[in-house]
Amino acid sequence: YKATLKDSTNWSDATEVPFNSDSYSTAHPTLSADGKTMYFASDMPGTHGQSDIWKVSISDDGSFGTPVNLGTGINTEGKETFPTITDENELYFATDGHPGLGGLDIFMSKVNADGSYGEPQNIGTPANSPQDDFAYLIDTKTRKGFLSSNRTGGQGYDDIYKFTETRKLICEQVLAGVVTDLETGEILAGAKVTLMDDKFNKIKEIMSDAEGKYDFGMVECGKIYYVRGEKETYETKEQKVTISKESGKTDLPIQLEKKVKPVTVGDDLAKAFGIKIIYFDLDKWDIRSDAALELEKILDVMKQYPMMKIDVRSHTDSRQTHKYNQKLSGRRAASTIDWLVANGVEKARLTGRGYGETKLVNKCADGVQCTEEEHQANRRSEFIITGL
Structure with missing residues (x-):
């Protein structure tokens, strides 16, 4: 039901919400801090278990939208009930469907900026017990x-308990840093900094400020991210960062290196510009996703030096026969050249051949026991400058 507070003590105009029904229950309503969303528990059609947490939008005129189930990240085949949403966007609810201490346990899920819900976290003892614990309410200021x-130990069947929270229930981490010139330490304002997940999917893109600072705000604890720094006349740099599982701040400085460097015929382009070796999987010649990222840097250098010509030299490890490896390395050289041509490099600027296993960089010749990492070091492409 919905009622209007006429004065400090009197309520009136109690009316049913439009999604009530004699066929199911709707209970335990709670409002978001801005009053625009109501969360409630119900076993209405579309429920995943015995009862679920739902939400419904409230318009400025007080009318309600269509109820939306919070989904299987929150709701289970069991019972979810007694939701509470705080002004810190933390959704508390009671459930017997998520792993707990027994009976109904109180869980919390962070509501993300995009409206998604973080993984529910059991708030633990002493708030939860082997019996039923529910109807959690907290003042976020005090x-x-x-x-x-x-x-056990209560005065009746269900009792009300008071508590003081002594520590934050969730891990909160901020990812930030400063972008500088690698050689001079100069602050670099206006650098594009991109946050990516562990699959290199872009999450957020921002620019460093006048002090070279960037700040992605809150990130997930315990997660692996990649951060890419870019600025005109500088080499693009990517860094892997693992966020701590404890609350705090992860500081990730980004040092960018100038693109313009003296190079001469005979130099290995990859070594001259600090580009990682282009590796291949065993018996494969297709371009891996990590190799494509490095080839983009080769591409960028060749655009800076429009007269530069390179010889792509591809190598294999010693496994398989000499003849097989010679053919495989030839395919890898061709694959690398094809990728560069497809991305805008004139074919006349590129030559290449395969060297098979004739130029190993370590001890891993035929019959020598080596790790997969040692073998992979031999499966590589090099980029030798033949003309400027």
Whole structure:
């Protein structure tokens, strides 16, 4: 039901919400801090278990939208009930469907900026017990609150308990840093900094400020990210960062290296510009995703030096026969050249051949026991400058 507060003590105009029904229950309503969303528990059609957490939008005129189930990240085949949403976008609810201490346990899920929900976290003891614990309510300023429970030691079947929160329940991490020139240490304002997940999918893109600082804000604890720094006249740089599982700040400085460097015929382009070796998988000649990222840097250098010509030299490890490896390395050289041509390099600027296993960089010749990493070091392409 919905009612209007006429004065400090009197309520009136109690009316049913439009999605009530005699066929199912709707219970435990709670409002978001801005009053625009109501969360509630129900076993209405579309429920995944015995009861689920739902939400519904509230318009400026007080009318309601269509209820939306929060999905299987929150709801289970069991019972989800007693939701509470704080002004810190933390959704608390009771459930017997997520792994807990027994009966109903209180869980919390962070509501992300995009409206998605973080993985529910059991708030643990002493708030939860082997019995039913529910109806969690907290003042985010004082960190004091109340919950209900039928735990041992109460005065009745269900009792109300008060508590003070002594530590944040979730891990909160901020990812930030400063972009500088590798050689001089000069602050680099206006650098593009991109946050990517562990699959190199772009999450966020920002620019460094006048002090060279960038700040991605909150990131997920315990996650692996990649951060890419880019600026005109500088080499693009990517760094892997693993976020701590404890609350705090991850500082990731980005040092960019100038593109313009003296090079001469005979230099290995990859070594001259600090580009990683282009590796291939065993018995394969297709361009891996990590290799494509490095080839983009080769491409960038060749655009800077429009007269530059390179010889692509591809190598294999010693496994398989000499004849097979010679053919395989030839395919790898051709594959690398094809990628560069497809991305805008004139074919006349490129030559290449395969060297098979004739130029190993380590001890891993025929019959020598080596690790996969040692063998992979031999499966590579090199880029030798033949003309400027």
